[in-house]
Amino acid sequence: MKIKQLSIFLQNRMGxxxxxxxxxxxxGVNIRAMCMADTSEFGILRLVVDNPEKGKExxxxxxxLVKITEIIGVEMNDTPGGLTTVLKIIKDNEIDLEYLYAxxxxxxxxxxxxxxxxxxxxLIExxxxxDIVIVSANEVYNL
Amino acid sequence: xYWNEEIETMPRQDLEELQLKKLQSTVKKAFNEIPYYNxxxxxxxxxxxxxxxxxxxxxxxxxxxxxxxxxxxxxxxxVDISEIKELHSSSGTTGKPVVSGYTKxxxxxxxxxxxxxxxxxxxxxxxIIQNTHGYGMFTGGFGVHYGSHKIGAAIIPISxxxxxxxxxIMSDFGTTCLIFTPSYGxxxxxxxxEDGIDPKELxxxxxxxxxxxxxxxxxxxxxxxxxxKAYNIYGLTELMGPGVGVECCAQKGLHIAEDxxxxxxxDPNTGKVIGADTPGELVLTNLEREGMPVIRFRTKDxxxxxxxxxxxxxxxxxxxxxxxxxDDMIKVKGVAIFPSQIEKALLxxxxxxxxxxxxxxxxxxxxxxxxxxxxxQDIFFDGVKEMMAVQNKIGKYIENETGIRVKVTLVEPKTxxxxxxxxxxxxxxxxxx
Numbered sequence: 001m002k003i004k005q006l007s008i009f010l011q012n013r014m015g016x017x018x019x020x021x022x023x024x025x026x027x028g029v030n031i032r033a034m035c036m037a038d039t040s041e042f043g044i045l046r047l048v049v050d051n052p053e054k055g056k057e058x059x060x061x062x063x064x065l066v067k068i069t070e071i072i073g074v075e076m077n078d079t080p081g082g083l084t085t086v087l088k089i090i091k092d093n094e095i096d097l098e099y100l101y102a103x104x105x106x107x108x109x110x111x112x113x114x115x116x117x118x119x120x121x122x123l124i125e126x127x128x129x130x131d132i133v134i135v136s137a138n139e140v141y142n143l
Numbered sequence: 144x145y146w147n148e149e150i151e152t153m154p155r156q157d158l159e160e161l162q163l164k165k166l167q168s169t170v171k172k173a174f175n176e177i178p179y180y181n182x183x184x185x186x187x188x189x190x191x192x193x194x195x196x197x198x199x200x201x202x203x204x205x206x207x208x209x210x211x212x213x214x215x216x217x218x219x220x221x222v223d224i225s226e227i228k229e230l231h232s233s234s235g236t237t238g239k240p241v242v243s244g245y246t247k248x249x250x251x252x253x254x255x256x257x258x259x260x261x262x263x264x265x266x267x268x269x270x271i272i273q274n275t276h277g278y279g280m281f282t283g284g285f286g287v288h289y290g291s292h293k294i295g296a297a298i299i300p301i302s303x304x305x306x307x308x309x310x311x312i313m314s315d316f317g318t319t320c321l322i323f324t325p326s327y328g329x330x331x332x333x334x335x336x337e338d339g340i341d342p343k344e345l346x347x348x349x350x351x352x353x354x355x356x357x358x359x360x361x362x363x364x365x366x367x368x369x370x371x372k373a374y375n376i377y378g379l380t381e382l383m384g385p386g387v388g389v390e391c392c393a394q395k396g397l398h399i400a401e402d403x404x405x406x407x408x409x410d411p412n413t414g415k416v417i418g419a420d421t422p423g424e425l426v427l428t429n430l431e432r433e434g435m436p437v438i439r440f441r442t443k444d445x446x447x448x449x450x451x452x453x454x455x456x457x458x459x460x461x462x463x464x465x466x467x468x469x470d471d472m473i474k475v476k477g478v479a480i481f482p483s484q485i486e487k488a489l490l491x492x493x494x495x496x497x498x499x500x501x502x503x504x505x506x507x508x509x510x511x512x513x514x515x516x517x518x519x520q521d522i523f524f525d526g527v528k529e530m531m532a533v534q535n536k537i538g539k540y541i542e543n544e545t546g547i548r549v550k551v552t553l554v555e556p557k558t559x560x561x562x563x564x565x566x567x568x569x570x571x572x573x574x575x576x
Contacts, residue, residue, distance in 0.1 A: 005525075007523075009530075009553075009555060011553075016555075037526075038527075039531070042518075042530065042553050042554075044525060044526070063555070063556050063557040064555070065520070065556050067520070099526075116525070
């Protein structure tokens with residue numbers, strides 16, 4: 001159920017984003033979703049790809065610093081208020097959310113929200129109790 | 144104006160005779176009283192009686208900072224601790240610091256060198272000296288202090304920092320001589336101007352500066368800001384402290400107190416003595432020290448010597464401004480830093496030895512150090528907060544180790560240059576040479 005996300009350390013300088021993406025493309029790894037956390041000096045590029053192990057290997061061969069981080073994906077309605085419902089549950093359960101990002105895909109009317117918290121199991125539990133659909137990792141990899 | 148005219152203007156031949164006599168007795172004393180020298184000289188099969196001319200000093204092995212460190216704390220003292228009246232220690236170096244011990248006579252000799260220097264700068268008993276060098280284990284503060292007492296000037300032992308108070312005192316007390324490191328001096332001048340006080344109007348007569356690298360441009364800038372001449376003072380804790388060399392009014396090199404310190408210039412790679420007017424590493428020998436005679440100390444400072452008589456009338460050799468180091472020590476804000484200290488701090492922050500690079504800059508007037516560290520698995524986390532914490536932690540460790548606050552930048556793996564053999568860890572962009 002947990003999605004293996006690639007976290008890549010990058011320096012904040014011109015062109016630093018293109019190299020890892022090139023490496024993945026050359027390795028035939030497809031990107032499903034991405035987000036970037038950055039400071040003035042460095043950034044952490046977070047990617048969900050179709051084959052995380054292969055992606056990590058290719059990046060490491062090219063000297064990138066990569067960590068696999070577990071996140072979860074939940075399905076939400078692609079309508080106003082869709083995100084608020086999920087966030088309210090997280091807040092009510094007093095879970096400290098580290099970051100989130102979202103993307104839409106072919107499934108009409110639905111979007112996938114990717115979430116990371118320190119206590120990821122507690123997060124899963126809280127969402128399931130409130131009938132939020134947690135998408136399987138394979139579903140996200142093979143979209 | 145001379146403090147000690149007879150000695151300072153002594154014909155070279157007489158001076159060299161005096162030096163030889165003092166060298167012979169120093170070597171004899173060291174050999175007889177200090178096991179370190181006895182062992183080392185015996186191993187090299189050189190004995191006090193082999194010193195028949197000044198050039199015979201070349202037969203003696205060098206002493207290095209590592210040797211001094213191994214003798215920590217009192218291993219090189221030649222007198223009983225009851226004779227030692229003051230102890231100093233060099234700042235921020237790797238491993239054990241170097242200790243310097245002074246007898247009553249040594250303190251007087253030290254004061255003598257500074258007294259000569261202050262006199263060269265035109266300072267006498269009518270002057271008020273504001274000493275912004277730190278008072279403590281660092282020799283800068285007390286060296287100037289004792290010299291000031293000797294010439295009978297009034298000294299303000301204010302130490303470094305409290306810049307606005309410095310300015311207030313300068314203008315209220317009527318300071319006529321300032322002692323500072325060049326970068327602090329420029330900072331002081333700029334703060335004064337910000338506060339609407341023109342340092343030129345304060346009636347300063349002279350500035351003595353030292354303890355860190357500087358360029359001729361910096362001197363000119365200081366002289367322009369303060370409207371007076373600035374003189375270079377050189378020295379090092381191992382030998383005594385500041386006062387080894389001081390510039391005279393001609394500002395054409397620093398006069399080495401040659402009856403107290405014997406200077407040589409060597410090729411840092413071969414250790415061979417090279418002649419006058421050729422740049423190399425300065426090697427110094429105490430000729431007049433009771434407590435801890437240091438013989439043939441490799442300063443690692445690069446300079447050159449001239450023996451031509453100076454236009455000021457002094458016959459003592461002059462060394463040029465220090466143009467660099469023969470090792471990788473850097474001097475930042477007056478503090479000596481070795482890359483190995485940064486290494487030690489980095490090892491505390493992570494388990495593996497990281498690749499790093501030290502970049503020293505002087506964007507305005509103050510030195511800044513940036514330490515670039517290659518990120519690795521054990522210091523990489525999937526959170527900006529954690530990564531910032533890693534940076535701060537490294538910075539804290541480095542500060543604990545060196546006493547200097549640095550900027551830490553994490554960089555991608557394998558982006559810093561690799562070296563075969565000895566790594567070059569320092570990039571000094573201050574353009575001091």
